[in-house]
Amino acid sequence: MNDPRSILVIQLRRIGDVILTTPAVAALKKSFPQAQIDFLVEAPGAQALEGNPHLREVIVYDAEGPIGTLSWIRKIRARRYDWVIDFLGTPRSAMVTAGSGALVKAGPAHVSHRWAYNTPLTQSDTTHYGALEKIRVLKPLGVSSDDADFMPKLFFFKNSSTARNVVGLVPASRKITRQWPAASFAQLGRLLRLRYGCEFLVFWGPGEKELAEEVAAGIGDGARVTPETKSLKEAAELMRSCRLVVTNCNGPKHIAVALGVPTVTIHGSSDPTSWNPPHPKHLVARLDDLHCIGCGLNRCPTQIECMRDLSPERVLEKAARLLGEPAKVAK
Numbered sequence: 001m002n003d004p005r006s007i008l009v010i011q012l013r014r015i016g017d018v019i020l021t022t023p024a025v026a027a028l029k030k031s032f033p034q035a036q037i038d039f040l041v042e043a044p045g046a047q048a049l050e051g052n053p054h055l056r057e058v059i060v061y062d063a064e065g066p067i068g069t070l071s072w073i074r075k076i077r078a079r080r081y082d083w084v085i086d087f088l089g090t091p092r093s094a095m096v097t098a099g100s101g102a103l104v105k106a107g108p109a110h111v112s113h114r115w116a117y118n119t120p121l122t123q124s125d126t127t128h129y130g131a132l133e134k135i136r137v138l139k140p141l142g143v144s145s146d147d148a149d150f151m152p153k154l155f156f157f158k159n160s161s162t163a164r165n166v167v168g169l170v171p172a173s174r175k176i177t178r179q180w181p182a183a184s185f186a187q188l189g190r191l192l193r194l195r196y197g198c199e200f201l202v203f204w205g206p207g208e209k210e211l212a213e214e215v216a217a218g219i220g221d222g223a224r225v226t227p228e229t230k231s232l233k234e235a236a237e238l239m240r241s242c243r244l245v246v247t248n249c250n251g252p253k254h255i256a257v258a259l260g261v262p263t264v265t266i267h268g269s270s271d272p273t274s275w276n277p278p279h280p281k282h283l284v285a286r287l288d289d290l291h292c293i294g295c296g297l298n299r300c301p302t303q304i305e306c307m308r309d310l311s312p313e314r315v316l317e318k319a320a321r322l323l324g325e326p327a328k329v330a331k
Contacts, residue, residue: 003032004082004104010040010097011087012061015232016251017130018045019152019258021087022052024134027148028085029054031141035083040076040096047232048258051155063092073099083141086117087134106141127273151277152258156233163243167198167319168256170247171215172208175298177269178249180307182211186218188246188312192319193222195326201226201238203252244322246315249275257282262322264315268306269295283322285315 007028011021018041029037036056039049049058063072073096076084086097086107094116097105109120121137128136132150135143169189173179185202192198200223204212209225216223229235236255239245245256245263249270256263257277265276267286271294276284287293287310292302 002082002103004035006079006081007032007035007037007083007085008040008059008076008079008081008100008102009037009085009087010093011045012040012042012090012093013045013088014251015045015048016254017088018048019154019254020131021134022049022054022152022154022258023131023148023150024087024138024143025052025054026153027135027138027143027145028141030148031143038079038081044232048154050233053155069095072096077101085121085138085141089113104141106138108137127271129277130274131277133274151279152254154236154255154258156236157240161240163261164241165196165198166201166242167192167196168201168203168239168242168245168247168261169215170203170245170250170252172204172211173248173250175269177295177297177300177304177307178267180248180266180268180310182214183218184310184312184315185215185246188315188319189215189219189223191312191316192323193219195316195320196323197326198222198243200224201242203235203239205252244319246319264318264322266307266310266315268293268304268310269297269300271296281322283318285318286310 011018038057039055040059040061042061046058046060063069069092081102083104084097084100084102086093089108089111091113094113098116104119105117106119106121107117109122124136131152135145135148169185171185189200202212202216202225212225216225226238239256240259242261245261247253248266253265262281264283264285267284272284287306290306293306
C-alpha cells in the first residue's frame, strides 16, 4: 500500500462525533505528513473543525435525497483522492465512499453495506474511549495508536483563557436515560456554592432553555443561563471560562474536553468507557452498583433509577476532587 498523497475523511455528523474524530485526523497526519487531508462534514459539524492545522480543507456536505448524493459522488470522484476513510458508515456515506474512485476505500466492517469498502475497519474486541477507537481502527492503514494523542481538540482560540470561579452545568440530553433531574443539578449547585463560593453558567441549546432556567432558578444567587449562542465558537468561548463543567453524557461534554476544561460526567444508560476519556481531569459519576447500570437503552423499563437515585452529594465528591480545597466559602 503506497503512502497516500491525498486523504478524505468522512464524518458527516454529529458535532460530538466530529470532535471525537480530530485525534484520528492528527494520527493520520503524523503517519503520512506528506498527505493533504480533507474532511467531509455537514454544516453544524464543520464548525468544530475551524482552524484545524491538520486539514487542508473542510468540505461542507449539503446533499438531500438520492439525486443530491449522486451529485456529491461526482464531486468527490473529481477530486481524485488516494484514500477515502468513512468513519460514519451510513448508507449515504458508504455510497460516496464506494463511488469515490479512491484506491483505498475504508469503512466500518460491521455494517450491512460493508460491500462499499475494500479496506474494512474492524472494531476492537474490548471497549475503548471513542476517540482512541477511531485511531485504533486505522491499524490496517499503517496508523499506530500506541503513542497517539487520543484527546480531542478544538483550534478556535490562539490564546489561553483564565478560568474564573465559575462552574458550567449542562443539564440536557437527547436521551431521557442520560438526563439527571433538574432538581439534582440545582441541589448540586447549592452545595458547590456553599463550599466553593462558585457562580454558575447553565448551558442550553435549541428547545432546552426552559430546563436551564429551572436549574438556575433552583440554585438561586450566582446562577444564570447562558445567552443564546449563534455558533459553536460562541458556546466554546463561554465554556472555556469555566473552572469545571458538570454535564450529562451529551455533545457539549465533548466540547469541554476538547477545550481542556475539567469535567464530571453523569452516566446512566451510557457506557463511560466509550464516552469519557481515561484522563484524571475527566471524572465519571454514576451508580456503579446498580444492577442495570450501563444498559444502553434509550427508554427505561422501570423508573430510571440510575438518574433518579444518583445523589448530588455523590456528584459533589467527584467535583471536589477536581476543584480541590475550598478557596472561598459563601456567607
